[in-house]
Amino acid sequence: xxxxxxxxxxxxxxxxxxxxxxxxxxxxxxxxxxxxxxxxxxxxxxxxxxxxxxxxxxxxxxxxxxxxxxxxxxxxxxxxxxxxxxxxxxxxxxxxxxxxxxxxxxxxxxxxxxxxxxxxxxxxxxxxxxxxxxxxxxxxxxxxxxxxxxxxxxxxxxxxxxxxxxxxxxxxxxxxxxxxxxxxx
Numbered sequence: 001x002x003x004x005x006x007x008x009x010x011x012x013x014x015x016x017x018x019x020x021x022x023x024x025x026x027x028x029x030x031x032x033x034x035x036x037x038x039x040x041x042x043x044x045x046x047x048x049x050x051x052x053x054x055x056x057x058x059x060x061x062x063x064x065x066x067x068x069x070x071x072x073x074x075x076x077x078x079x080x081x082x083x084x085x086x087x088x089x090x091x092x093x094x095x096x097x098x099x100x101x102x103x104x105x106x107x108x109x110x111x112x113x114x115x116x117x118x119x120x121x122x123x124x125x126x127x128x129x130x131x132x133x134x135x136x137x138x139x140x141x142x143x144x145x146x147x148x149x150x151x152x153x154x155x156x157x158x159x160x161x162x163x164x165x166x167x168x169x170x171x172x173x174x175x176x177x178x179x180x181x182x183x184x185x
């Protein structure tokens with residue numbers, strides 16, 4: 001069970017730290033095959049949807065939205081992702097609802113390189129980096145990781161049967177970022 005959870009966490013972190021920061025900013029779907037995988041892709045086609053659709057698709061999870069945004073930030077997009085088929089088959093004992101996720105992208109309209117991705121998913125995710133710090137977020141124990149190398153800050157906590165995951169670029173004022181995270185209730 002611990003190995004399965006570790007693998008799930010590892011896969012999710014890989015997807016979140018690479019895909020959210022780059023691919024989800026402007027998700028594309030590609031046709032064609034990947035010869036190394038016999039025509040199967042290990043990435044999923046994320047689709048932009050509106051918030052109402054997200055609430056319907058995530059019917060077993062309440063989407064909690066921030067009530068405070070950093071200065072000059074606005075909601076840019078809502079992105080719905082299901083796990084790719086290759087991962088779905090590897091994790092066939094899991095409920096599909098547990099691996100669906102919605103990411104809401106917020107962007108600084110005066111400095112477009114600053115963004116915040118807020119992801120909600122049913123599956124419990126834990127950060128497994130040696131630099132993770134235990135913090136309190138909205139009255140529950142959460143995790144915080146700052147990666148200067150990647151230029152991101154990550155917040156993770158579990159509440160009301162869901163994982164809440166915030167990834168933000170390092171150029172955002174720390175106090176405004178904390179206000180954003182703590183306003184998600």
